[in-house]
Amino acid sequence: MSKRTIAVELATPGLDPQGRPARIPLEAGVGARERYGEREPDAGEHMLINIGPQHPATHGVLRLVVELDGETVVRVIPHVGYLHSGFEKLGEYRHYNQIIPLTDRTDYLSPMANNVGFALAAEQLMGIAITPRCTVLRVIACEMSRIISHMVWLGTTSIDLGAFTPFLWAFQERERIYNLQEMWTGARLTTSVTRVGGMMADVTDDFVAGLRQFVDTYPKTLHEIDRVLTRNAVWVGRTQGVGVMTAPEAINYSLSGPMLRASGVPYDVRRDKPYLDYDSYEFDVPVGEHGDVYDRYLVRLEECHQSNRILRQALERLPDGPVNIADPRLILPPKSRAMSDMEAMIYHFKQVMEGVKAPVGEAYVGIENPKGELGTYLVSDGTAKPVRWRIRPPSFINLAALPKMAEGHLLSDLIAINASVDIVMGEVDR
């Protein structure tokens, strides 16, 4: 593969004298010539092409403006924000429990894990310890999310690189998890499964039996995908040595999740800053070696196996008992009691109308989402609504490294690299 590097300073200079971001002057051709002089006669013309925002290979409404020299990518300028919904602003006008439906819609490929991340941050802020059954249920929710998110990633990436069959297998497995999510929460996508101090609903015996059946049969599909892709000449040729990030680069670019680990940095929040009861599960953290697209594939495939392992252990240990904490100020009473018991009705009224007040302070909780470290940073001034709800969006930060990874590669490799980042625009744009 020919790797051409163009030795020009293409970044815009910082600020102009008025303090506004400086731009290249309007006389475009002149500006370009001032920057890198007259071209050599045989250098050929550069072409500017636009990919997206409506393009199947950009995995959502991502827009890439690409400067090409022949087929070599000289520069990539990503444009994001087409799906910006102002979730963080909306959160400042809502009670803590009312924010949970918004978290579904950020990373909509793993809604349950986002619910858990927000609930953990709110509970840390309020100093609440959740029940053992709730802890295990949340682990189940997180690992189910990891499996469906990685399945979507695997399916769409294989389509980008010309393999259609794994897509069908992966989406079939995802469908089975969606059925389980529907059984648990009544919704397939917008689950809103957690509450501050507990869960929206407990699971049924049917759910446990269904999940056990899934856990037993799922590895077969993973082995089939492994057989089709891992040693496939086309797959290997398109992914190995493409989009390499070394370990120091990955750290410097704040990559997280499989992107970071594929570059050889063994950091997994579940292992290194455990939340819930992850420190008591047996699982391996797969770490890559080369930091290319192929290693990211291997890391994610192995993570699916490990998630399955965690699910199996969680089903073994799922304790009986209440799923919500016993605090009437935080947990809504059952509807029947709210309608018949005066005290329960008052608690119900106060929670719905005033919300739960959090003490003054701030909390940051990072959880290992399928895309990377999902951080929830909450600042409270003592009222029932947060002053600031900040999502640390893993795929936004991972996507920021795309120009670094893609420049110098071929245009077709740009598609593979972009796919390997595993973005979901609902979270990038929030």
Added chain:
Amino acid sequence: MNPSAEALRATFGGAIGRAVESCGDTIVYVDRAVLPDVMAWLRDTPGQQYDYLVDVTAVEYRDRERPLELVYNLRSLERRTDLRVKVELDPRGDLAIDSVVALWRGADWLEREVYDMFGVTFRGHPDLRRILMWETYAEGYPLRKDFPLRGRFSRAEQVRQALNANPEAHYSMEELSIAEAYDELPPDMRERLRRGERDKIPNSE
């Protein structure tokens, strides 16, 4: 309390403000003049090694008297330790601070987002543009507390601007200039691009 707070005070003295603890996290307030030095020291000093920038964001409180806070979440991957560094800025004054992109490339988009949402200018940032809002967005900075939830302009004005937006102006001048494509555009499109550029929308601050 994270011992790095004491170490910072021993090294930088009066430039380090108070250190507080909230929900188990240590927060150190730093004077904005020394921020790049403090960050470089935290990253490179043996025993500190905060080599990973988790997040950059800002907080504005509902209380108008309180300053706007810039929040840097740092992590040492080696020592598995987190530290939160804050810088206080007066929202009525000059919202400018030195960029840390030279230390962590990961700060690039994060600082752009803070600029986009709070209007904080990062000196020395290589490409400080709006990121989530579009470049001609003129209603202000959405996450500031004086910004109404529905935006500054009336719905009618927002619709009018959306309908009058120039659908041809997909590319910024900068993008056209890197490929020298601007000269090849038809004259009417060039004219529309020129008209559709920044700072043209009335009622902006």
